[in-house]
Amino acid sequence: MFARQFRVKSNTAIKGSDRRKLKADISAAFPSLTADELSELVPNKEELNVVKIYAHKGDSVTLYVLHKNPLFFEVEKRLYPTVYVLWRCPALLPAFRTWPPVLQKLIGGADLMLPGVVVPSSGLPDVKPGDCCSVTLVNNRAPVAVGTAAVSSGEMHSLGMKGRGVCVLHAYMDHLWAFGDKSGPPSLPEAEGEGQEVNGEDYEVDDTEEEEVEKCEEEEEEEEQTPGEKVTGQACSGVEELSLAEQEEERGNEEEEANQDDLKEIMDALLLQCFLHALKKKVKKSELPLLTSTFLRNHMFSCCPSGKQLDIKKSSYKKLSKFLQAMQKQHNLVRVKELNKGVESIVEVDWKNRELRCFNVPAETGDEASPVQDGGEAEPPYHPPEITTLYSVSSRLEPLFLDAKKRKGTILQPAEVRHIVTEYVKDNELVDENNKKALARMQECYEVVFPGHAPVRKKGHIEPIDISVASRGSNKKVTLIKNLDVYGLDPAAVATALQRRVQASSNLQPIPGSKDKVLVQIQGNQIHQAGNLLIDHYQIPRKYIQGLDKAPKGGKKK
Structure with a gap:
């Protein structure tokens, strides 16, 4: 379900009544949880967020997130724990063991097939079709996947351990896991002396792992394919080779994700450079408290090296508030406070901070004066933006502008409009060749140019x-x-x-x-x-x- 990127619809803090209902629902769904464990998972005084998302297939899913980690996800009014919860409570669900190579296929969205299940000496866990269960790897009890049982335990044996065993919904290293802090599973060794079998035969990890994986692949390939259903051989949860097209698509997706990660790292580095530069050379103690939006617009942007563009949305932080929180918590460089409701300001800067003192201002922009001053009359003159009124071609006037290859939505200078209208009048021998009424029928726009920044164009009238x-x-x-x-x-x-x-x-x-x-x-x-x-x-x-x-x-x- 989360093998591909999902879309976030909303993210809100949970209400008190909803928090109590969530606790009751979790307790009912997982009765083995103790009161202490439930209070630890859903604390009363810590912020818990409800995140509505759409999976790549269009399924509506609700996430319950604590400390940036998704704890539970709800699909069709049913709660499932994430791996972050199962690492705290590994015995919460009945678990099926499998081989480490199978994990990659689970991450890719495949289900766990019975030929790849490692049967312990104590037998399979007792489950019924649709029961929530987890998947673990050999020699580690920390779950790596969550799903539902495809058939009951008895049917698994009667089927000769062939077919689908667990329908996997969520796995370690999928996009739901990546929505959290991306921590890895803990090492939880199995109980000493616990024997295990592979579909009824004795098994030793080091000697037979590769052999058994190959065996489960061969067994699954022999299964009949349902007409009209695309079966990509999910033996051992799909340990078969992907088609060439799928491999190319997978490689393309991996390269795209790697490129995005690289771009985020580059933007993070540029963001930190502009931040340190602004603190060291632009911000004065007399300016504090300083609105965070003003700090970004008037100081950080002016510290961006020529040829580069600072864009917080392309960084891993996405928002200025998150970046400043990181600078406050991890580096102790600034202290941010909400002086007015909904408006944050930088109230303190630690100019003695070692990282700030050791920062070398780039020679390219080292000692340039900030283009916008703090408003005090003793400061250098303020440079107002250049504001130009423009006009957008409306649908009503589009035929008039087609000869000039200007379609609906094209933004033009008033002089360009007059020239095009004049030429149109001349070419069509109309009476009034100086008719300027076209401007009144066009959508007004405006362009704002701040010193040192690219022009910004918007539709409508500029607010006075x-x-x-x-x-x-x-x-x-x-x-x-x-x-x-x-x-x-x-x-x-x-x-x-x-x-x-x-x-x-x-x-x-x-x-x-x-x-x-x-x-x-x-x-x-x-x-x-x-x-x-x-x-x-x-x-x-x-x-x-x-x-x-x-x-x-x-x-x-x-």
Whole structure:
């Protein structure tokens, strides 16, 4: 089921009532678990996540994850333990033993076939069809796979130990295992003096392992194939040769995964380099606390060597918050804290850290000044982004632009639109050759270019910086400033600069319904002063600032 990559639909923390229900369901499904073992697997005070996924065949599966390790997975309202649970409680399920070479086939999605089952002297475990069971390897009791019994123990003997034994759902080293911390199975030796047989015959591991694997392959090849069913000879859980096409596909998948792993390692290294560079040369103690999003945008990106592109999504961390957590826990370089709800900031940097002190700044970008400063008026001038209004070809106007080979969705400069319309009018001898109404019928877009960064194009109108006045308790006025981040401005820095100008207290507030976005709140009606700061100091064009008309006359406070 997890031999191929699955798709995550949602990942949420479990509720208290659901946690209690999960405990009851686990206890009912696995009554051999003691109360202590159950409390250890599902602790009351530690975060437990519920992850909804879709397997590659479209099956809907629910995972229960603790400390990044999936503990149980639920398919069609039935719970199954993962290998991470079975390594803690190896006797939780009845186990069938097999040979180490079989494990590779289990990982590939094959089932465990009866010719490959190693029968102990005590006999096979007592199971019924559909019972949950595990698979272990010879000389180690640590389970390596989880599945359901295909037939009962009695039927296994009556069938002469031929056919399918365990329908495998999850195995060590498959994608469900890789969703966790990727730890390996512990070494759990078998009880001393426990004899074992191979389908009724005495067996010694060192002398007969290879011989028995070959034997189970030959026996399985003799089985009849069900018409219309693709049987790839799952002898010994499929220890047969794959077809040439399947081998090529498997090799291609392995190479692709290896390339992805290499790219992640390269991006992780670049991420760490930019992080250390930014801390050593860009960040000042006076800037702390510093919004993590601002730290990435204004400091880390500027430390990226030319010719390379920093992309956290292509790293193993995927998110900036996870990377900073790793820097905090593993390296003790920074301390990150949530000063406002949903908004994280770097509140402390250990500049004496050995790793940071030993870091050598690359010569290519060593002492360049950061393109964005902290907003203090004594700092170098802020360089505003270049904003250009563009137009996208709409479906209604697409026929007009086909001669110029511009299809629906193509983004054009206003001058390009006028030229194409003019040529169209001339070629078709239309009356008004200077008709500019095409612009009104096109979808407006915009392009933002920050110094040192690639242009960013988006559809729609660019959000203006919004300045408004609101009333708080006792009819006190406060000024609110939104959308500063759209223009590359650090809200914390703008708040500090404005506070110096008007000598009034300011703070940051999360914007309802927006993730990681904040607004600046400052006491009094400060629209006039805020407008002057944005226009004169930050050089933001007046047309991109909304609410200036609400300023009190003469710039006086109310």
